[in-house]
Amino acid sequence: xxxxxxxxxxxxxxxxxxxxxxxxxxxxxxxxxxxxxxxxxxxxxxxxxxxxxxxxxxxxxxxxxxxxxxxxxxxxxxxxxxxxxxxxxxxxxxxxxxxxxxxxxxxxxxxxxxxxxxxxxxxxxxxxxxxxxxxxxxxxxxxxxxxxxxxxxxxxxxxxxxxxxxxxxxxxxxxxxxxxxxxxxxxxxxxxxxxxxxxxxxxxxxxxxxxxxxxxxxxxxxxxxxxxxxxxxxxxxxxxxxxxxxxxxxxxxxxxxxxxxxxxxxxxxxxxxxxxxxxxxxxxxxxxxxx
Amino acid sequence: xxxxxxxxxxxxxxxxxxxxxxxxxxxxxxxxxxxxxxxxxxxxxxxxxxxxxxxxxxxxxxxxxxxxxxxxxxxxxxxxxxxxxxxxxxxxxxxxxxxxxxxxxxxxxxxxxxxxxxxxxxxxxxxxxxxxxxxxxxxxxxxxxxxxxxxxxxxxxxxxxxxxxxxxxxxxxxxxxxxxxxxxxxxxxxxxxxxxxxxxxxxxxxxxxxxxxxxxxxxxxxxxxxxxxxxxxxxxxxxxxxxxxxxxxxxxxxxxxxxxxxxxxxxxxxxxxxxxxxxxxxxxxxxxxxx
Ligand SMILES: NC(=O)c1ccc[n+]([C@@H]2O[C@H](COP(=O)([O-])OP(=O)(O)OC[C@H]3O[C@@H](n4cnc5c(N)ncnc54)[C@H](OP(=O)(O)O)[C@@H]3O)[C@@H](O)[C@H]2O)c1
Ligand SMILES: NC(=O)c1ccc[n+]([C@@H]2O[C@H](COP(=O)([O-])OP(=O)(O)OC[C@H]3O[C@@H](n4cnc5c(N)ncnc54)[C@H](OP(=O)(O)O)[C@@H]3O)[C@@H](O)[C@H]2O)c1
Numbered sequence: 001x002x003x004x005x006x007x008x009x010x011x012x013x014x015x016x017x018x019x020x021x022x023x024x025x026x027x028x029x030x031x032x033x034x035x036x037x038x039x040x041x042x043x044x045x046x047x048x049x050x051x052x053x054x055x056x057x058x059x060x061x062x063x064x065x066x067x068x069x070x071x072x073x074x075x076x077x078x079x080x081x082x083x084x085x086x087x088x089x090x091x092x093x094x095x096x097x098x099x100x101x102x103x104x105x106x107x108x109x110x111x112x113x114x115x116x117x118x119x120x121x122x123x124x125x126x127x128x129x130x131x132x133x134x135x136x137x138x139x140x141x142x143x144x145x146x147x148x149x150x151x152x153x154x155x156x157x158x159x160x161x162x163x164x165x166x167x168x169x170x171x172x173x174x175x176x177x178x179x180x181x182x183x184x185x186x187x188x189x190x191x192x193x194x195x196x197x198x199x200x201x202x203x204x205x206x207x208x209x210x211x212x213x214x215x216x217x218x219x220x221x222x223x224x225x226x227x228x229x230x231x232x233x234x235x236x237x238x239x240x241x242x243x244x245x246x247x248x249x250x251x252x253x254x255x256x257x258x259x260x261x262x263x264x265x266x267x268x269x270x271x272x273x274x275x276x277x278x279x280x281x282x283x284x285x286x287x288x289x290x291x
Numbered sequence: 292x293x294x295x296x297x298x299x300x301x302x303x304x305x306x307x308x309x310x311x312x313x314x315x316x317x318x319x320x321x322x323x324x325x326x327x328x329x330x331x332x333x334x335x336x337x338x339x340x341x342x343x344x345x346x347x348x349x350x351x352x353x354x355x356x357x358x359x360x361x362x363x364x365x366x367x368x369x370x371x372x373x374x375x376x377x378x379x380x381x382x383x384x385x386x387x388x389x390x391x392x393x394x395x396x397x398x399x400x401x402x403x404x405x406x407x408x409x410x411x412x413x414x415x416x417x418x419x420x421x422x423x424x425x426x427x428x429x430x431x432x433x434x435x436x437x438x439x440x441x442x443x444x445x446x447x448x449x450x451x452x453x454x455x456x457x458x459x460x461x462x463x464x465x466x467x468x469x470x471x472x473x474x475x476x477x478x479x480x481x482x483x484x485x486x487x488x489x490x491x492x493x494x495x496x497x498x499x500x501x502x503x504x505x506x507x508x509x510x511x512x513x514x515x516x517x518x519x520x521x522x523x524x525x526x527x528x529x530x531x532x533x534x535x536x537x538x539x540x541x542x543x544x545x546x547x548x549x550x551x552x553x554x555x556x557x558x559x560x561x562x563x564x565x566x567x568x569x570x571x572x573x574x575x576x577x578x579x580x581x582x
Contacts, residue, residue, distance in 0.1 A: 128511045148509060190497055191510045195517045197553060198489055200572040205542075205549045206481055207575035216579040218439060219482045220419045222520035226486045229513035230576050234569030238562060245557045251496075252554045256547060258496045262488060263543045266536045271529060278525030281491040284498035285521050288507040 006167055008033040011068035013061050013083055015039055015048045018100045018127060019074025020139030023053045025172035028141045038064035039075075048136045061086040068092065070168060073099040078239040081110035088114055096161045097122045098168075102192065103244035104152045104184045120158040123165040126150045126184065127174060128192070132231040145173035152181045182247075189247035194255060196237050197248070199230040297458055299324040302359035304352050304374055306330055306339045309391045309418060310365025311430030314344045316463035319432045329355035339427045352377040359383065361459060364390040369530040372401035379405055387452045388413045389459075393483065394535035395443045395475045411449040414456040417441045417475065418465060419483070423522040436464035443472045473538075480538035485546060487528050488539070490521040 010026065012019040015037040026032040037054035038061050039045050045057035058064050065071050065087045073083050080099060091097060097119060101107045104124050112118055129147035131138060149169040153162050166176045179187070206215050241248055258277075265273035301317065303310040306328040317323040328345030329352050330336050336348035349355050356362050356378045364374050371390060382388060388410060392398045395415050403409055420438035422429060440460040444453050457467045470478070497506050532539055549568075556564035 128509055130511060130513070132513065150509070187502070187506060187509050190500060190506055191514060194496075195493060195514055198493060198550070199513075199517060200569045201549045201553055202486060202489060202546060203572035203576050204568050205485075205546045207571060208549075209481060211478070212575075215478060215481055216575070218419055218441070218478050219579075220421060222421070222423065222490075222523075223482060223486055224580060225516040225519050226490060227576050228516050230569075230572045231580075232513075232573070234566055234573050237569050238566040241557055241565060242560060242562060245560070249554055249558050252550065252557075255493060255496045256550065256554070258492045258499075259489070259543065259547065262492055263540055263547070266532055266543075267540050269533060269536070271533060274532060275525055275529040277495050278491045278521075278528050280498060281494035281521045282523070282525050284503070284507070285494050285518050288510075289515060289522075 006031040007070045009068045011036045011064045011071045013038040013073050014075030017138045020053045020136040021143035024141035029171040031171040036064050062090040065090050071097045076239045077101040077243045084114040096164045098125045098165045102240045104181045106243035118154045118156050121161040124152045134233045149174040149176045151178050152184050185247045189251045193248045194251050203230045297322040298361045300359045302327045302355045302362045304329040304364050305366030308429045311344045311427040312434035315432035320462040322462040327355050353381040356381050362388045367527050367530045368392040368534045375405040387455045389416045389456045393531045395472045397534035409445045409447050412452040415443045425524045440465040440467045442469050443475050476538045480542045484539045485542050494521045
């Protein structure tokens, strides 16, 4: 399996952390022939060639997809509609189109708007893996190993196209699962988008305090880990949070409810509620990670 | 300096992560003579002897402090009043008394209640270092290296007693700073107690969702770090949060304000506010850690 060329020509539009890591992983697994990169910044693309992530590049999405067997859109979600528009009339008939966007409802809506009806060979996807770093320099072949990739095929997605996208991700060492589009957006709002919002807002709260210079000096051991995700690219996370805002606002409201109940328990000195909340959380996390 | 015996006899009441790490660090620095441990669980104390953390133990605080030059109370903050009561009439006249509690107002109030007036040789302290683990097994000599220890001497604290506590912590590799009691509690509410509350409540929110088994499976890379502090001991953190609840509730309210403003910005699709909040936070954190 690892020496069978699954994808003779791969086009990656948006060769950043995710697109770059995918290209690296597929090259390492020797399942890809040529990798064509596409982006707006030619220096970054040259860097990607120098790093061996891609074989050649163009800044024209239409040219990038010409003759490609698999097209992966790895740009921020806010750029996907424009990318779809630029490539629509240039995809090879047999080409499979997928993306890596962190929210799926909005990407599917963008594709629908551009293509009219959703293409049979379009399979929305989302690798649940990442770091707080951005750009091709931060990419690495191991990023998806033992991580989950969620595919959210729409009703018209061809089974054969889904199989190809699944095989691609499996070659990176990921476990591939399928999920409904809305369900994906609800689950990720809770497990990924909410934590990012909380990390950003807690750092922003501290940074706006009078004695902020001092405040950060006394951040204890756990603070560095707790706030790591707030070093993620703010433009990318603005896009993700807005793209998934319906689900995200819902889970923020749920969260504010939990936090307000704990605040009330603290204010009235209710030891039991405070303890039970903390205990349940520790139990759930320890159970999950068993570290 | 490192071979001068600063503390001929040290009593550590509560030989857990913090008390145990302090004893280890002082032994490693060869600045301590005998270390007497005290706790309630004899098995744990025997383990502490076997690990070389303490030289001998007793489960009677009064016996533990007899003849000790320095007494460190390393129990949860909720146990300190009882410990102060048990040792009050058994401290040597020259003994210096300190503690490691994560909140200081409550510890000082407890000491005042027990001693009548605050003893001159009592110097409240707080090493701003820790992990999510508990107990003597988790202790290690390097815990305080290059970390900050905050001393909050009260108006009656003798300068010479403060000097002794400072020298003790400096021998562990820590940087010692002084701060007012109330100011300490405000700063730590923001940098430590609030993050713990947020981590516990976000995990609890997720754990109470219908599809919780699935939810955790899709937690992405950053989630593990983000929630690490919610694996901390729930009883200890209940104690800390309640002990510092006045300052903590205040900063929780401030935080809910920030989060609510972000939620409104998301709901109305206000890209600029979302971006600016995230950007400010990333900037503040990156500036602080420069990693
Ligand atoms: N980072 C994560 O944790 C993570 C995890 C899972 C999924 N995702 C998703 O993966 C996607 C990319 O994220 P990333 O972390 O890889 O970001 P990244 O490192 O910033 O990469 C994004 C890439 O897209 C390119 N790009 C931006 N706008 C473009 C456009 N209009 N046309 C063509 N290329 C464009 C950028 O290069 P130029 O600026 O040169 O154009 C850059 O190389 C996003 O949709 C995100 O939601 C991210
Ligand atoms: N962990 C952190 O991140 C951190 C950081 C800075 C400061 N602190 C502060 O350090 C203190 C201890 O925290 P820790 O993390 O070291 O907790 P820990 O590992 O659980 O240790 C607490 C120790 O206190 C003993 N103890 C409990 N109640 C006692 C009592 N009534 N009399 C005598 N011994 C008693 C326990 O042993 P027995 O059960 O056998 O009695 C245990 O050895 C707390 O006040 C905390 O606020 C913690």
